[in-house]
Amino acid sequence: MSAKVILGLESSCDETAAAVVTSDRRVLAHRLAGQEAAHRPYGGVVPEIAARAHVEALIPLVEGALADAGLTLDQIDAVAATAGPGLIGGVMVGLVTGKALAHAAGKPLVAVNHLEGHALSPRLSDPDLDFPYLLLLVSGGHCQLLLVEGVARYRRLATTIDDAAGEAFDKSAKVLGLGFPGGPAVERAAALGRDVVPLPRPLKGSAEPHFSFAGLKSAVVRAHDSGRWSVEDIAASFQAAVVDCLIDRTIRALAHADAATALVVAGGVAANQAVRGSLSALASANGLRFVAPPLWLCTDNAAMIGWAGAERFAAGLTDPLDMPARPRWPLDPAAEAVRGAGVKA
Ligand code: KG4
Ligand code: ZN
Numbered sequence: 001m002s003a004k005v006i007l008g009l010e011s012s013c014d015e016t017a018a019a020v021v022t023s024d025r026r027v028l029a030h031r032l033a034g035q036e037a038a039h040r041p042y043g044g045v046v047p048e049i050a051a052r053a054h055v056e057a058l059i060p061l062v063e064g065a066l067a068d069a070g071l072t073l074d075q076i077d078a079v080a081a082t083a084g085p086g087l088i089g090g091v092m093v094g095l096v097t098g099k100a101l102a103h104a105a106g107k108p109l110v111a112v113n114h115l116e117g118h119a120l121s122p123r124l125s126d127p128d129l130d131f132p133y134l135l136l137l138v139s140g141g142h143c144q145l146l147l148v149e150g151v152a153r154y155r156r157l158a159t160t161i162d163d164a165a166g167e168a169f170d171k172s173a174k175v176l177g178l179g180f181p182g183g184p185a186v187e188r189a190a191a192l193g194r195d196v197v198p199l200p201r202p203l204k205g206s207a208e209p210h211f212s213f214a215g216l217k218s219a220v221v222r223a224h225d226s227g228r229w230s231v232e233d234i235a236a237s238f239q240a241a242v243v244d245c246l247i248d249r250t251i252r253a254l255a256h257a258d259a260a261t262a263l264v265v266a267g268g269v270a271a272n273q274a275v276r277g278s279l280s281a282l283a284s285a286n287g288l289r290f291v292a293p294p295l296w297l298c299t300d301n302a303a304m305i306g307w308a309g310a311e312r313f314a315a316g317l318t319d320p321l322d323m324p325a326r327p328r329w330p331l332d333p334a335a336e337a338v339r340g341a342g343v344k345a
Helices: 036-042 047-069 088-105 114-125 165-175 182-190 214-226 231-254 273-285 303-314
Strands: 005-010 015-022 027-034 078-084 109-113 133-138 143-150 153-158 262-266 289-291
Touching (some): 005 303, 015 303, 027 047, 027 303, 036 047, 047 088, 078 088, 078 114, 078 303, 109 114, 109 303, 114 303, 133 231, 153 231, 165 182, 165 214, 165 231, 182 231, 182 273, 214 231, 262 273, 273 289
Parallel strands (some): 005 078, 262 289
Antiparallel strands (some): 005 015, 133 143, 143 153
């Protein structure tokens, strides 16, 4: 059977993206338009600005991606679009565009959960990665440990009870005057500093493998206000504390993931070298393969949506054109709400 070609669309946060991906793991095209400059004056993503920028950027990106791939819309086998979770305005722009393209081309729509895009992205870059695997999904909106048992089969072992790891990076960067987006800026500053500032490790050692980062951010505020430490030392200490928490919680989750043969990291924070290095060491200490997608596939992009679309399409999972956009959409619907948790899914 010949490979299927999927057009992927992503617009759930502050990246607009279109990609053409095949079911035999070829990325024929991927285009992306970031909105950093538009949001920078506000120090964070402004939903209305994001939605408007997606409207303006998406169709030219689709046309560009198809041109890069040397294909026309009728040569596509399915259209995959992020249908949530995320900022509702942006999700609607991408999903409605996906529906219109699918309808115009007479091809099926695959509505993709953005988290599933991240969760399956390591299988795009690594053909040997089989189910089940233990996934640490660390992004700006989410911090979860998931047992990925198959396409559309996810068991959530842990989540954050307050902030996501990337959110902690972004908020700390703001406090430290390092700008937006915060993750890469904190990583650069941390490389120039020393891990000398005493900072807490929220939930470290607790029985359930959940995460918490709000207290760590508050401690960063206090350390900065004290005037005792350089920005670089606070950044290095903050990053070390985050890594420490991620590793401790992942060790705890491994106890519930006997069948897993690989430890996998995905999401924007997976671009961080300290995070990757520590997880890689943890995996080898436990006799597990370590798999991390290349950096461009870690942060938001449409190739991961196209790939998740290819996996779902192969499993016969397509969606009707009245599929609603879902600003909240947990990957594991059976996961219980975490005691003490705020609004994070
Ligand atoms: O997956 P992603 O692009 O968007 C979401 O779905 O949230 O993740 C973005 C998050 C941001 O919080 C950003 O600061 C963080 O990933 N991030 C990093 C790094 N690069 C991006 N965090 C730490 N170190 C990095 N190098
Ligand atoms: Zn994401």
